[in-house]
Amino acid sequence: MRFFILSLLALTAVPALAQTPTIPTNVQATATSGNAVTVTWTASTGGAGITYRVFRNNTQTGTDTSSTTFSDSSLTPGTTYQYSVSAINSVGASARSANVSVTTPTTPGVPTGLSGTAGTDGVVLRWNSVSGATEYVIFRNGTEIDTSTTTTYTDTETDFATTYRYSVASSNSSGDSSRSAEVAVTTRGDGTYRTAYWTRVFEEADGDFDGIVTFEEYLVSHPVTKRPEVFMLHRYRSIDDDESGDLTVDEYIEHFAGKKVKRPSKVQTFTLADVYSEIGDGDGYLDPYEFALTMNRGTKESQVMKKFNKLDKNGSGYLSEVEFGIRYGKAEAATEIISSLTASGNPGEPFTYEIIGTKNPTSYGATNLPPGLTLDPVTGIISGTPTTIGMWGVAISATDDMGTNTATLTVRIGVPTITSVATASATTATAFSYQIVATQTPSNYSATNLPAGITLDTATGLISGTATVTGTFNVVLGATNAAGTGSKTLVLTVTTVPPAITSTLTATGTVGTAFSYQITATPAATSYTAVGLPSGLTISATTGLISGTPVSVSTTSVTITATNAAGTDSETLVITISAAG
Structure with missing residues (x-):
């Protein structure tokens, strides 16, 4: 009898130990791009060895998985899909969960209403909002320069009296739209630079009065500029001509009195945060602290983490180059040349230029160098004493184990410097004469904004005539040779006399x-x-x-x-x- 009772108990216990799993709950589907959806759910109960089967539009998609996360790809943008999940073990399969719907985003439309205004700090762009866009891509002269999450953008990396062409594309996780119609904007100013003024600004930035401006002092002296710290680091490194780690008054003046520094590319931004910042560890990924350096200074920590977590697709706590937004990039990408792509010197004077690449290049190349200059292929330093006036497009390269990056370096040797005086006066009653004097033997001269009655001899550089109008004229002088054009502004004041x-x-x-x-x-x-x-x-x-x-x-x-x-x-x-x- 005892055996019979024990056997009966054993038989009645089997169904409790071997049963189909429960239906998965809390099923959610999230579109991660225009072509992909991630489905998640809460694990089922009902014993060990449970796997899950995902259904798209009531048809199984992919293979069974033991995870509670499933990624579905190769989808169509702008399409609504329904997903459900069933749990399976050795006994059988549960019923499917209720369907949840998700719509993949479509590529947003082309921005309209783009306008540009030349302001005191650069060019201000505005355009109309585009439905479905999460950010906008800004192009200058056909090249991407930045992105914006608003419908306004200020380009501060501009020269005086220069015309730029801008366009904008809208973007979301599905991709980018076509570019808008271009708008041309001409910046203000006549190119005159005030050395004495910028010397005073340098002295104000030099907090400890030691004759140099450190990066920390540089940041403090620009409290209004909310640019990311890596942007400021890129600019600081670009104008530190002797790579000493600090700025002298001459470097400071050259930068703020007109030297142009381009905004860092996505790759350069990633490298600056990962390698060259004080907290960078050079591991090929950005942690949240390094990532914070790429966002505007003063951004709240909660906002930094919100964007970081959005980019961190796999939840690793680190961002790869692809997650950071480098298109077609990877953490193991080859070196990228980040040094300035213009250089100048004079015949008979020592010249030095260093090819700088990210990720420690192992060798360098340079072809079509000006006579008198040579390259050290190990250090990437181009040096020597140039002998000939002219302009050269030098093909430079940097190579590491992952490949070679190339660029064109424009070298100008012997650009004229105008040395004649910068002010002159004339009257409407007397003949006027002014000779443009410049170094490096110019072949021709130019002068714009001359008053009526006064003309230029482009071959000799002599400005002469009798003015027929009065006023103050900012005359932009130019002296040109094979190396390029040197310019200077002549302030010409024309007055009249009693008849x-x-x-x-x-x-x-x-x-x-x-x-x-x-x-x-x-x-x-x-x-x-x-x-x-x-x-x-x-x-x-x-x-x-x-x-x-x-x-x-x-x-x-x-x-x-x-x-x-x-x-x-x-x-x-x-x-x-x-x-x-």
């Missing part, structure tokens, strides 16, 4: 016969008067012509005047009227 009456001071006429007398003056007058005219005669106040028909015999002293903006000249004109016949 001097030059016409004869006697005139005769006859009673009953038409009379005419023209008041003339040098320089030209703008108004005239004549007081005490004989009967029958009048004066035109605008032309200075005295005319009419005398009615009686007389000898009259007439006070005549000629006036312009500088003053008045007055003379006595004696008019004698004789009898007819």
